[in-house]
Amino acid sequence: xxxxxxxxxxxxxxxxxxxxxxxxxxxxxxxxxxxxxxxxxxxxxxxxxxxxxxxxxxxxxxxxxxxxxxxxxxxxxxxxxxxxxxxxxxxxxxxxxxxxxxxxxxxxxxxxxxxxxxxxxxxxxxxxxxxxxxxxxxxxxxxxxxxxxxxxxxxxxxxxxxxxxxxxxxxxxxxxxxxxxxxxxxxxxxxx
Amino acid sequence: xxxxxxxxxxxxxxxxxxxxxxxxxxxxxxxxxxxxxxxxxxxxxxxxxxxxxxxxxxxxxxxxxxxxxxxxxxxxxxxxxxxxxxxxxxxxxxxxxxxxxxxxxxxxxxxxxxxxxxxxxxxxxxxxxxxxxxxxxxxxxxxxxxxxxxxxxxxxxxxxxxxxxxxxxxxxxxxxxxxxxxxxxxxxxxxxxxxx
Amino acid sequence: xxxxxxxxxxxxxxxxxxxxxxxxxxxxxxxxxxxxxxxxxxxxxxxxxxxxxxxxxxxxxxxxxxxxxxxxxxxxxxxxxxxxxxxxxxxxxxxxxxxxxxxxxxxxxxxxxxxxxxxxxxxxxxxxxxxxxxxxxxxxxxxxxxxxxxxxxxxxxxxxxxxxxxxxxxxxxxxxxxxxxxxxxxxxxxxxxxxxxxxxxxxxxxxxxxxxxxxxxxxxxxxxxxxxxxxxxxxxxxxxxxxxxxxxxxxxxxxxxxxxxxxxxxxxxxxxxxxxxxxxxxxxxxxxxxxxxxxxxxxxxxxxxx
Numbered sequence: 001x002x003x004x005x006x007x008x009x010x011x012x013x014x015x016x017x018x019x020x021x022x023x024x025x026x027x028x029x030x031x032x033x034x035x036x037x038x039x040x041x042x043x044x045x046x047x048x049x050x051x052x053x054x055x056x057x058x059x060x061x062x063x064x065x066x067x068x069x070x071x072x073x074x075x076x077x078x079x080x081x082x083x084x085x086x087x088x089x090x091x092x093x094x095x096x097x098x099x100x101x102x103x104x105x106x107x108x109x110x111x112x113x114x115x116x117x118x119x120x121x122x123x124x125x126x127x128x129x130x131x132x133x134x135x136x137x138x139x140x141x142x143x144x145x146x147x148x149x150x151x152x153x154x155x156x157x158x159x160x161x162x163x164x165x166x167x168x169x170x171x172x173x174x175x176x177x178x179x180x181x182x183x184x185x186x187x188x189x190x191x192x
Numbered sequence: 193x194x195x196x197x198x199x200x201x202x203x204x205x206x207x208x209x210x211x212x213x214x215x216x217x218x219x220x221x222x223x224x225x226x227x228x229x230x231x232x233x234x235x236x237x238x239x240x241x242x243x244x245x246x247x248x249x250x251x252x253x254x255x256x257x258x259x260x261x262x263x264x265x266x267x268x269x270x271x272x273x274x275x276x277x278x279x280x281x282x283x284x285x286x287x288x289x290x291x292x293x294x295x296x297x298x299x300x301x302x303x304x305x306x307x308x309x310x311x312x313x314x315x316x317x318x319x320x321x322x323x324x325x326x327x328x329x330x331x332x333x334x335x336x337x338x339x340x341x342x343x344x345x346x347x348x349x350x351x352x353x354x355x356x357x358x359x360x361x362x363x364x365x366x367x368x369x370x371x372x373x374x375x376x377x378x379x380x381x382x383x384x385x386x387x388x
Numbered sequence: 389x390x391x392x393x394x395x396x397x398x399x400x401x402x403x404x405x406x407x408x409x410x411x412x413x414x415x416x417x418x419x420x421x422x423x424x425x426x427x428x429x430x431x432x433x434x435x436x437x438x439x440x441x442x443x444x445x446x447x448x449x450x451x452x453x454x455x456x457x458x459x460x461x462x463x464x465x466x467x468x469x470x471x472x473x474x475x476x477x478x479x480x481x482x483x484x485x486x487x488x489x490x491x492x493x494x495x496x497x498x499x500x501x502x503x504x505x506x507x508x509x510x511x512x513x514x515x516x517x518x519x520x521x522x523x524x525x526x527x528x529x530x531x532x533x534x535x536x537x538x539x540x541x542x543x544x545x546x547x548x549x550x551x552x553x554x555x556x557x558x559x560x561x562x563x564x565x566x567x568x569x570x571x572x573x574x575x576x577x578x579x580x581x582x583x584x585x586x587x588x589x590x591x592x593x594x595x596x597x598x599x600x601x602x603x604x605x606x607x608x609x610x611x612x613x614x615x616x617x618x619x620x621x622x623x624x625x626x627x628x629x630x631x632x633x634x635x636x637x638x639x640x641x642x643x644x645x646x647x648x649x650x651x652x653x654x655x656x657x658x659x660x661x662x663x664x665x666x667x668x669x670x671x672x673x674x675x676x677x678x679x680x681x682x683x684x685x686x687x688x689x690x691x692x693x694x
Contacts, residue, residue, distance in 0.1 A: 094342050100312060105324070105335060107312035114243070117332045121239050124331075132288035136297070139331045168333040195522045196458040197653040198451040204656035211463035213648060223642045251648075258647040279645045 017045045116165060120158075127158050203261045206304035209254060214247050229255055232325075234282040236306070237289060241326035243311055249325040253306050255280065256327075260305045263295050297329050304328070309335055446664040450671075453489045455519070456526035456545060457667060458655045474523040475663070479670050481546045486678055487553055492516055493561030493597060495579055496530055498543050499552040509551060512541055513581050517566035531569055533578040538570065556585045559597045562619040571608045572601040572620075614638050 064072075075082040090099050093106035100106040124137055136155040140147070141164035218224040232252035235242050242249075259280050266273040268291040277287045298305050311322040324335060342348060451458060457478065459471045481487075490496055494516050502510040514530030517540070521527055526545040531538065543550060569577040576599075588594075600621035603612065612620060613627055614635040643649060655663075 094339050095337050104310040104312055109337070110312055110335065113333050113335060117241055120332055130285055132285045134288050134292040136293055137331055194460050195455050195520055196461045196655045197650070198455050198458070200650050200654055201657050202651050202654055204658040205651070209651070212652070222640070226642050226646060254648045254651070258651060276645060276647070
């Protein structure tokens with residue numbers, strides 16, 4: 001079957017070649033080839049010679065300008081900008097100095113808080129279990145049992161067996177694990 | 193220009209509310225969306241601080257706020273509110289928490305009951321923004337920075353200068369006193385003191 | 389007296405300057421003025437005495453009586469200035485014409501000017517089957533059957549061509565809108581044109597008519613079986629299994645838990661208070677005037693007959 005097909009294709013090509021040979025006034029594009037064809041000595045005519053190295057394929061008709069080429073390469077800044085863009089919303093954290101985006105928590109500070117929070121949450125969930133929760137939770141670190149019973153009244157105490165971290169203080173004015181300094185406060189009224 | 197629904201009365205939220213809901217990805221449609229948000233609200237009430245994707249947190253925040261405000265408004269004797277709490281809180285011990293812990297905590301609040309922060313994400317990382325959602329008045333360390341101790345803030349700069357000035361004056365007066373006591377020429381000591 | 393009154397209003401303005409929600413007790417002006425004079429003298433005597441604290445006294449049922457004063461909750465369409473101006477216009481209109489309290493299910497008679505009618509006015513009696521829209525665009529639909537022909541007329545509440553709105557029977561029905569009357573037997577939406585107004589005693593809550601209407605067989609205008617109607621008696625008789633199944637499929641039982649959806653469909657209480665505090669004084673005085681006029685009219689009536 002394939003052999004028959006091949007044969008038939010061959011015959012068709014042969015017919016085509018004969019047709020080309022028959023044409024007298026060949027088109028100008030083919031004039032060169034046809035002049036070659038006129039040579040009676042070359043009997044083996046093939047379509048490959050006609051098509052050559054693809055002289056019929058599409059080619060750019062006009063030169064693309066430099067501006068166009070640059071726009072294609074980099075994009076246009078107001079519409080699409082392909083190269084990397086600088087971030088202008090980065091600030092350094094006032095607390096630790098790491099960079100963070102504006103309006104987003106500082107990753108370094110947040111990491112510390114998150115670890116502590118996870119520890120506390122685990123402890124709290126351990127102590128709560130499945131009983132109905134009807135009291136506020138107070139978390140006490142090591143060596144913080146000196147709170148008055150009135151302050152702890154009506155709340156569930158969860159103890160964590162480690163000292164309270166330096167940065168995590170209940171009283172914002174005073175560090176709980178540090179000794180309070182003996183310096184006197186300077187009142188603005190005393191300055192004048 | 194439709195009429196507002198007057199059959200229900202709700203208290204105003206203290207958070208910015210979008211004009212319409214966000215679509216959260218789920219195959220079960222609007223019902224699945226609520227089932228999904230239910231888990232988030234439960235986790236928020238349970239842990240008081242959770243980290244999750246921004247969109248889901250923002251959607252769940254409104255529900256948590258309304259749940260608390262309804263609980264404050266109607267109390268635990270109101271059947272519809274109880275039903276709501278039963279639906280939104282998957283762990284039933286949290287229903288107790290809502291009425292016995294959160295309601296007393298937030299009764300006199302003038303601000304929103306929840307707080308939301310944008311959480312950092314690794315660069316380049318995943319596309320979705322992350323956030324931290326928390327109930328106010330939780331026992332955990334605060335997420336906001338306490339900038340009052342920053343040296344570059346104007347009032348701290350001024351206070352620093354005031355402190356320096358005060359010390360300088362004190363030293364000068366001390367030096368003067370010393371000079372008066374020893375009855376030597378006071379000029380060089382004063383100059384020294386002012387240089388400090 | 390005049391000076392006193394001016395002084396008093398100034399004082400009230402000062403008291404309320406720092407509060408967002410301003411509400412006054414709205415007694416009839418003469419009485420309040422009379423009551424205020426001795427108070428004023430007292431205050432002049434004891435300058436240090438703190439002014440009496442006035443509590444907001446906007447009645448809770450105002451949102452049902454005047455739902456059109458609440459704006460559309462859709463955020464994109466809100467505009468506080470427009471809403472305020474509309475409210476002023478509505479009050480102006482209410483000063484011209486009595487727009488009584490009515491609900492879906494009440495029976496109304498509306499007299500409106502009609503260039504083609506004999507005497508240039510037409511009066512239509514019917515049951516209010518729907519109320520919609522807000523502000524100056526508020527409207528309602530009246531339905532009646534006249535000469536075996538169902539007739540519905542859409543009236544805009546603040547339409548200047550409306551001359552008179554009478555409530556013949558003040559009541560509610562079991563549902564929020566009664567569109568199913570279109571598919572009910574005609575006797576359920578037939579009302580006598582010469583019906584007399586029924587008076588309700590003051591202070592009684594608006595009665596709910598628990599009448600259940602009888603639908604006629606299919607075809608219907610809407611799929612009533614999907615709407616959970618309470619005021620329909622015989623809907624089961626026309627339903628097949630496929631209808632039940634499909635109506636079950638479109639039910640949304642979770643919507644009663646969707647708090648944010650409800651929130652976005654309502655105006656929050658604080659805002660409602662602010663709105664009604666703004667119009668309450670005016671509305672209340674209008675109500676009182678109307679009552680007084682009614683009493684006069686009832687007193688005059690026998691004279692007319694004689």
